[in-house]
Amino acid sequence: MNPLAFKKFSLRFVVLSRSFYERDTLQVAKDLIGCELHRVVDGQHLCGIITETEAYCGTEDDACHASKGRTARTEIMFGAAGHAYVYLIYGMWSCLNFVTRDVDQPEAVLIRAIEPIRGVDYMRKARQGRKALADGPGKLCQAMGITREQNGLDLTGSEIYVTRGDRRYRVATTPRIGIDYAVRCRDKPWRFIATNPL
């Protein structure tokens, strides 16, 4: 393998460090597109390419849970970057977020969709044979065995972590989904979607 090819090959496996998550939340949400989400559970190694994210930008963002103040649920968002914020929605679905920014800056990125590339059989089983495996925030958590038990998990650990990946995508933006109640920020283009490969 020539040196350039080797560099590209090894970059793929670089685990994103805490400093990656400490940056501007919109930048983190955008940069996560094309990265690989890893989940180790039941002795299995699951992985998928992140294809859709949303940024939630703290106390000034009325769609962000933390804008309602510091509570037991949102506590993790007020802590250090690079931790998982997992909450239950509609009584039955978990949603996975990555905490960003500094302590007392309660911002996070919601992981909305992945393209499964490893452990697909496990995901199919977890999704009870349904065809759609991980093209939504609730679905990807079910496919990867992520529940509130993983709330607060350190993303620099070995249960849930992200690597750079080897594919880069053009990124489109749209307003965020399901937050019409947030009159101030509902039109902000803070949803990021992978489109054509670069």
Next chain:
DNA sequence: TATACGATCACCT
């Protein structure tokens, strides 16, 4: 203690 509703999904027409 009681109530309303949500960063969703599946299944229906």
Next chain:
DNA sequence: GGTGATCGTATAC
């Protein structure tokens, strides 16, 4: 396009 499932949270009382 519409709707029911289902329960933790926040908020009101």
